[in-house]
Amino acid sequence: MFLANGVGMKNFRYYLGLVLLTAVGGVGWWVFQSREIAAKPGALFYPDDVQLVAEGKELYGANCASCHGVNLEGAQNWKTPGEDGLLPAPPHDETGHTWHHPDEMLFGITKFGLAEFANLENYKTNMPIYKDSMSDEEIVAVFSYIKSTWPQEIQNGHDEMNQRNAEAKSPGA
Numbered sequence: 129m130f131l132a133n134g135v136g137m138k139n140f141r142y143y144l145g146l147v148l149l150t151a152v153g154g155v156g157w158w159v160f161q162s163r164e165i166a167a168k169p170g171a172l173f174y175p176d177d178v179q180l181v182a183e184g185k186e187l188y189g190a191n192c193a194s195c196h197g198v199n200l201e202g203a204q205n206w207k208t209p210g211e212d213g214l215l216p217a218p219p220h221d222e223t224g225h226t227w228h229h230p231d232e233m234l235f236g237i238t239k240f241g242l243a244e245f246a247n248l249e250n251y252k253t254n255m256p257i258y259k260d261s262m263s264d265e266e267i268v269a270v271f272s273y274i275k276s277t278w279p280q281e282i283q284n285g286h287d288e289m290n291q292r293n294a295e296a297k298s299p300g301a
């Protein structure tokens with residue numbers, strides 16, 4: 129699938145970079161980096177990576193806050209369609225439904241759009257498509273920030289959902 133391939137390619141490039149740098153930089157650096165990039169099963173986001181979360185917060189403020197709220201609170205009356213008949217932007221904090229979706233889906237919606245990713249042809253929405261304006265790394269940073277703001281038990285439940293999602297795709301793996 130496109131998403132898995134894209135992410136696999138990214139990891140591959142990352143590892144290649146690591147191998148090259150390790151050759152010059154030494155083993156200590158390797159140990160440090162490999163700990164830092166350890167993802168939880170099925171996860172694409174890193175809510176525990178303080179630096180990535182800080183970058184994601186900036187990117188969220190610049191790209192998402194105008195609709196989803198400076199404090200992730202969403203638009204007012206976000207459950208009711210607006211005058212244009214379209215749904216307003218939902219919150220990304222724990223009162224919304226962002227945490228109901230696994231990482232892969234959140235990434236896909238943001239990069240490729242609700243219509244394309246969720247296979248809803250002609251679905252009209254004010255949610256932009258970011259494939260030409262944000263890199264994969266930037267999208268990962270934004271959601272790492274968003275996830276880092278959720279209460280711990282919601283983060284834990286979301287980790288389990290990511291794991292179930294990954295297992296459903298590759299049974300027995």
Ligand code: HEC
Nearest residue numbers: 191192195215216217218225226234237238253254255256
């Ligand atoms: C121009 C306004 C606007 C901007 C800017 C915007 N969104 Fe949205 N977003 C929406 C709307 C409206 C919806 C609800 C779409 C629907 O259900 O029809 C939405 C829905 C979503 C959803 C699916 C619902 C959910 O919570 O799972 C995700 C994920 C999302 N946006 C992420 C982002 C991210 C990340 C950014 C910044 C990179 C962003 N959005 C920027 C308007 C916006």
